[in-house]
Amino acid sequence: MSESTMNVESTVIDGSFYQPLESTRLIRSSNWSPNDTTIRSSKTIPCVTKSEQQLYKLYAQALADSEVTHDWSSWVEMMTINCQKCCSEAEISHPIAFRTGRQSQLSRNIRMLQIERDSWLLWNRARDTLNNTRQDLPEVIPGSSDRLIVEHHLLNNPQLRMAKAVQGWLQTTKLDERYQTDLKMAMTKLEPKRIYWEKTCHFLKSSYNANIPNPYITCLDFDAAHKQKRRLCDTDEQEENDLLQIVFSLLRVGEYSKAKNLCKSTGYHWLAALLSANELYHDENYYCSEANDIIYPVEGNQKRIQWIESMFELCMDMRLKLYERAIYGLLCGRIEALIPVCKTYADYLWAYTSCYIEQEIHHILVYAHQNELNDVDKHRVLSNDELGNHQLKMTTIFDEILADCPAHIRDEALLPFNQIEKYLILANYDRLFDSILSFLHTNESNGSLLRFSTHICLFLYEQNHSENFNQKNFIEILTTYIGHLIELEFKDLVCYYISKLPLNNQSTLMATFLDTLSNRQDKEHYLKQGFTYKIDIDTSLLKLAANQQREQTFDKNNTDEIISTNLKNLNENDHKQLEALKLLTTFLSTQTLDALRFANRICRYFLNDAKYEGIRIALSYFPHDIDIHTIEANNRQQSEDDLREFKAFGAYIAAIEAIQRWSEMHQKQQQQQDNTSSVVRDDQAYLPIVIKACYGVFDYAQGWLLDSTNIHQSLPDNESRQIEMSILRHKCIPMLACNLFRIFDLIKEDQETFRLIVFLSDNRKQQLYSLFSKETLNSVLSLTEHAAERCLDRKQQQQQTDDTTAISYFL
Template identity: 90%
Template structure:
């Protein structure tokens, strides 16, 4: 009952936010307000129906809550995407040669809306993944990992015991992180399991953008080499080049000055089948090798995050290679910059969705083709004509209208129409979508809202 009341209130809040924006002409605030309204409704629904939210024992109620969550996530995407595309730093200092890879990339971002959108999508996918359930699962998994000074503790203990007692040793005899491959020996079962657990936890933290937490847990469990690998992905920057001569403070140098060569090494390691599954996935994420990430992707959102993250890493790598090509060897230049080099095999943001559909399992394909996911896709690609067609297709093929989807779709269309994007789509499509929403409001007996939305139709269609 409470969920129904909350949704009814949401219809009114949407209309009020739209009316307010017509007065102020502040459409960015309108998108933000829609996000806040939906977030509030969603949070109240989750709190009011905790059993349905957490266990799914009430299928219809759980489905309604889930649709509200997806509606909220879609507004969050649109809000982030617009903010990223419309707001870029214009006060960047000119790059002093040899001083900052970070500034090189930031300058490139100013002129590359696709890369800015990709970063917005990546951040959005990380945010929506980090829900209450995911955080709880992470905390439970992390409690199993006890802080320790050295890693492979049980193996070390066995080595010490076997050395004194002359017991045959099936395990590694040194603590190099690649000792298992060099010696073709194994770890104690307990250490093996702990390492698998750690690698999965680290990957799950990276999946939601928690790089600092991932490095900290590596250090606390003795895996300092893995923490160092995660740090090596940071872009090089020396702030001291950009300080005034009167400044007496010496800033620490950040990032990895040899990142190009390091990425090349990670690229090879990420497909070394001797390594554990999640270890390869971590390396694949750091260097942008999608083949290493695909095996650990379980949902469509995971696939989209993996492809988007790899596109970003590949693009950054290419930017830095071009900026530093005078410092590269001829072999490196040929491998990266030639017609058959990495650039030709690089992901492109517009084709990511096609790449996912071409190589994903059936259940991922089905998920990718769900209405909300298609709408999100066309919003990301700014393909408004196909956005309208996908909405109409849903309206024509579904007898039972989904309130969340229709509500979100209609207001996105209204936003685009108000923002003079009407030349990018057929006005008749807009009229049909808005008319369907008006009929939906009539069924819900929202008379005041009906009159308001009728006023949004072109005068000859009212």
């Protein structure tokens, strides 16, 4: 895709903000409402940072590139990188926003961008679950590796793969800059030591006396406090609490090695050993080549099954500290021990996912080693109700969170991004689309959410997952995003996204988009762009023309609407219709019957409103000598009546213009009574042109605005078209005849009056007098009566003159 095609025009204020955009919500544009697919948007247009403006372009560019390379994995990675870059740039602009008074607004935007970035990270990690891709793994040698047993199972279990991806994602997103800073500050309080409980040990060595009551422990066993029911020195107690909390914080972000090293550096070797005991057993010496003389150390805990059983009971011992129980619960997969230390929805999801993974691994190993266990161990392990009582499943984790969590966690879980991430994790794409639409319908959407969800939907659609969701939902989501781009004035991206719609929807959206453009040059530009993206421009233009149709009353009984020769100005809707006609005649691939029919439709409207200038403009868009050979060959037989109708409007406009021209001449004659010679000659000379133009309407071949074939009877709009043409015949022909009668009356052309009245009553000429209303007929008869009286007067005067002449002769 060329750089010019994907160009995003932008205006920046204070180095960071797009000037026309003010708030954090989407709005519905008054000009934007495509057919039945309603665009859902919120109350106001969002404030968009400069970097976020670029993000819209980068998303489209990455999507276009992936269509060429078909490398969708790189596309997802690129979307993540682009979003991360946008977050960084927005954070840099934060001081500028503080000076301009938009700090809180930008903070919200940055937070939404961070959530959008995190959602891309999730999809980047989890997308491999869409395909069950196998890897080459060595066969497991019995008794040699628990790790390989789990890895083989992982390849065949997409839910476990997804859980591992979600766990890694939650650990990565938690480890942000602020979290790292807090961890470092907390760790500075812990001093390196050779042994733990240093102050208590010092007390035992220096001042312990068995004869004096002592509240402190008397030995340094790690479980001494529980066995002796005594406590540590206050300093050691506080340090141990701090250590346990820091260790849990490190485990929360997956930093197991750092947690073990911290325990060792502070003398808590027993805690480091506990963390190591969770590792899966693996002996690499079974799998190395025979020629290799290196002996590898054995990794992990060979007795992990039994160890897990002990930890499962220990983590619920209420004598232990809160974070100690949480650490043990994490290691053995007991969720009850973890819930008390979870503070956010992400913590809950991480805890449940981690426990699900540990439980799955434990059951995998139990069934893998059941033949190696003795009868006592086998009975104990396989019949342990506590281990199987709360067996988690990835499909039910989210329901269990909502059932057990506090109200504020439940509210957080129901936020839009969290719900979308939920259905991505569950690969429930139908519910994903329904969820997105639900947020759009309830105006809970924003730019980041709409941008992310649209591109996820596009990814799934391009990857042929459309059988897993309702395509109508996909169309509505993408339509909403297109409306969002239009509202933000990112019009150079609109045609590209329209091309992503199914073919039968592209034309409707393209027509609606063109309708939002007020400048004809812009319409021509985006029509060319749409042609580049292989959008059906012909159909789009026809739908654009159909969108310009307006309701209008054609009432022949309403005498107030009888057409006059007075000029009426065109309004905005009229100009839009003419622009649509201009585009039809310019951009359609063939000179078209459809353009001619649209021209006739708007000419009927203009004629009904006496807007003759609109008819003149419409006529000018077609060749002056247009005939049936001008129409494309396959439509020539169907265009006969349309061509006759089109030329009928031309004949009528010629008659109106002739009458208007004659009226101007007659007014000059009235103003120049003293010098009438030249004016009268012009007036008299122009009268035959007026008569010819009017008779061109009265004597129109086979009738003015009448069809000569039955072609239109099969068209859906034939009934309304026939009604409109009939009403216009009843209005226009009487009006034209009355104007001509008045001209004859003004200049006393009585013979022309009689000729016209005879013509109108001629049966061979469709009895045009039948189109006249009673009032109009009375007016015509009155004018005819005046003409007859003048003829009789002239005859009587002539008779008197002849008699006088005769008498004079005889005298």
